[in-house]
Amino acid sequence: MVVASPNSMMRTKKTKAVGFPTIDLSMQDRSKLSKLIVKACEKYGFFKVVNHGVPKEVIARMEAEGNDFFAKPTSEKLHACPAQATPFGYGCKNIGRNGDKGELEYLLLPTDPVSVSERSKTISNDQTKFSCAVNDYIEAAREVACEILNLVAEGLWVPDKFVFSRLLRDVHCDSVLRINHYPPMKEENKPKVIDQNQRMNSNRIGFGEHTDPQILTILRSNDVGGLQISVPDPDHDGTGLLWVPVPPDSNEFFVMVGDALQVMTNGRLKSVRHRAMTNTVKPRMSMMYFGAPPLNSWIIPLPNMVSPQNPTRYIPFTWGEYKQAAYSLRLGDSRIDFFNTTNQTSN
Numbered sequence: 001m002v003v004a005s006p007n008s009m010m011r012t013k014k015t016k017a018v019g020f021p022t023i024d025l026s027m028q029d030r031s032k033l034s035k036l037i038v039k040a041c042e043k044y045g046f047f048k049v050v051n052h053g054v055p056k057e058v059i060a061r062m063e064a065e066g067n068d069f070f071a072k073p074t075s076e077k078l079h080a081c082p083a084q085a086t087p088f089g090y091g092c093k094n095i096g097r098n099g100d101k102g103e104l105e106y107l108l109l110p111t112d113p114v115s116v117s118e119r120s121k122t123i124s125n126d127q128t129k130f131s132c133a134v135n136d137y138i139e140a141a142r143e144v145a146c147e148i149l150n151l152v153a154e155g156l157w158v159p160d161k162f163v164f165s166r167l168l169r170d171v172h173c174d175s176v177l178r179i180n181h182y183p184p185m186k187e188e189n190k191p192k193v194i195d196q197n198q199r200m201n202s203n204r205i206g207f208g209e210h211t212d213p214q215i216l217t218i219l220r221s222n223d224v225g226g227l228q229i230s231v232p233d234p235d236h237d238g239t240g241l242l243w244v245p246v247p248p249d250s251n252e253f254f255v256m257v258g259d260a261l262q263v264m265t266n267g268r269l270k271s272v273r274h275r276a277m278t279n280t281v282k283p284r285m286s287m288m289y290f291g292a293p294p295l296n297s298w299i300i301p302l303p304n305m306v307s308p309q310n311p312t313r314y315i316p317f318t319w320g321e322y323k324q325a326a327y328s329l330r331l332g333d334s335r336i337d338f339f340n341t342t343n344q345t346s347n
């Protein structure tokens, strides 16, 4: 059921209300459910899911491990810094390899149990407890992602309803788990910034604006806000953009369409531009499962998304090629545009 409940109505400073969809995954009418999900993915590339079936205990154990890790002295956390050539492990303020900075620290983890166990040696004093919490959380988040992707396929009338979820279940999938920790910023350390809506914004950007490159992101945070979604501003014929804050909900998940799903649906579903802000009072901790295919998978518009009236919008590429492009670009770059058929130069 799509519920425009009072707490999902966000009022911007320009007194505009934006209600992001809330979708009840336990809804019995599957055909209606799949249509609602597709509608949300087309309009915003973003929605909240309730009644997702993930046990509270699985989320609580993951959160406890995150809190324990980030509470450690910096000298200990640095033991979990990535070895060269891998992005995995602990990071602080540096995002990616091209000079992007954020007001956060984070853990980036692979999602296969063997690699999680290997990584956990430098992260936790109780490797088994850490690995179990992470593996159980990843499995639960993957199930939510796969169920949503099956519903997306059904809602789009794709003949093979497992076409997306199969990629996330592949043993060679390239999915990742990220745990972000945003310490509160002291007032005196916060420079005033002018945001893209030309308003003075006293909050500081924790994680700069971007779209997620993968297929689907399942985000969960503690009860501290910060996530913002970019939506077209209805006042400017859809040409301007507004940042809309998302009220946090520690019991539920937020779902974001990634670039790869936008491409596979030939642009029908939209990958969502988002960012995270810091605040002055409480630390925010968010956990993202980024569902990605194996590196050698082709990311190509599905046949039923292409027609003479709606020709393919993207050149064929593998997930490995897309990831390589993403890592050679800045966080906020529109990397998907490099693969748009209209942007190709012939020589």
Ligand SMILES: C=C1C[C@]23C[C@@]1(O)CC[C@H]2[C@@]12CC[C@H](O)[C@@](C)(C(=O)O1)[C@H]2[C@@H]3C(=O)O
Pocket (backbone or CB within 6 Å): 087, 095, 096, 097, 098, 100, 108, 176, 178, 210, 211, 212, 213, 214, 290, 326, 327, 328, 329, 330, 331
């Ligand atoms: C600046 C970068 C960080 C990032 C890789 C990139 O070059 C561009 C995409 C970024 C992003 C955003 C979503 C996820 O947080 C992430 C892990 C991903 O897959 O793509 C990050 C990358 C990162 O932090 O390593």
Ligand SMILES: O=C(O)CCC(=O)C(=O)O
Pocket (backbone or CB within 6 Å): 178, 180, 207, 212, 221, 226, 227, 274, 275, 276, 286, 288
């Ligand atoms: O921390 C958040 O709420 C969002 C972080 C994010 O978008 C990311 O890590 O890709």
Ligand SMILES: [Fe+2]
Pocket (backbone or CB within 6 Å): 210, 211, 212, 274
């Ligand atoms: Fe993101």
